[in-house]
Amino acid sequence: MIFPGSVLIIYFVLFLLAQDRAMFALKASYGVFLRILAPLAFVFILMFLMNLFIKPPQIAGLIGKESGVSGVLFSIGAGIVSTGPIFAWYPLLEELKKRGARESLIAIFLNNRAVKPVLIPVMVSYFGWVYVALLTALTILGSLACGSIISIAQRK
């Protein structure tokens, strides 16, 4: 709440000092807000569907359950469908690591959190489908590269 509160205080002060410029800033913000309104509605629907079918312990259970290619695929999938702040996942992942989950799979999970299907409507509204599809594919490939580097470092 500190961040939005601080922005509101800036607006309040600006209204006192230069009302016309504050109004201009508000109008610009309104334009941005209108632009993301419809994609946000889609985001809510996707979030609801995700919460309906997938539960956090099920996601965490996928990491480290399998080895080889299936383990990697599970970690990618788990990272993509996971929600909430990253630090909320640390205790669960830490526990999995203690129970033998490979560090490379944890890295793959963490990096795939950059791929968020529920937020795609907002991203597409700004960048278009081609860009989003390409970036998603490259982000997943990048997570595999990161996992491989972690794996190599672990062996040394």
Place this chain on the structure above:
Amino acid sequence: MKIAISAEGPDPEATVSHRLGTSPYLIIVDSETMSFEAIPSEAGASGQHAGMHLVSLAIAKEVDAVLTGYCSPIAENYLSAKGIRVVTDVTGTVSDAAERYIHSESQSLGMTASSPPTSKALLRKDTLSGSLKKSGSQFKGFLPILIGVVLLIGLLSTFVSKDVLSFIFTGDAPLDTLLGACFGSIFTGNPINSYVIGGEMLGYGISLFAVTALMISWVTVGIAQLPAEIMAFGSRFALIRNITSFVLSIIIAFITVIILNLLGVRL
């Protein structure tokens, strides 16, 4: 209603463990939201005191019932004294046990008197409202920050001229990409904020290299949460992962824009 179930694993498909005292996990099920929380026990570490640890956990989590295979009389006394119902001889998976218990409870409350729904239907109703609530709270969670970002963009568009932005982002692709990756690594939070910021930056003529690097590093690199990551996984892992992700965000940004150019896609 909250139910604690002794489990062999951290997920709902794990089997219910035979003894509460030696159970590796305690899974808390909230029947309203159908959310599962797996708490590892200290069974391996503290031996005889592990059972009491799980009892304390169940009490601290304010559960209404504990489901397990076997519970010692001492533990049962403690739980009963706190008004927690203890159900023993429970077998099968955690999710099945929870489902059976919720069903039996709803029947005993007369909820099924007129048209008895199946246990799956009961769960589905719970799950729907729970998912709706959870989505609502997730949405409420990121909305204040997103509104703050949108308002800040309005301020920046009013006070920061294109000259200032072109002073920072000079149009030199490698330097801009590096700057974008640096900004993304410093800032954190929901990726939706990076999309809005990135999209608006693009509107100001900042290169797609910088915007792409910012959006990738926003999630994959976390300077703010680095101490927490070090605590959870060790400094070696956290540093290697963050440095690798930082470099990768720059490489991915270049590859993305180059491929888009080859495809003739203009944003």
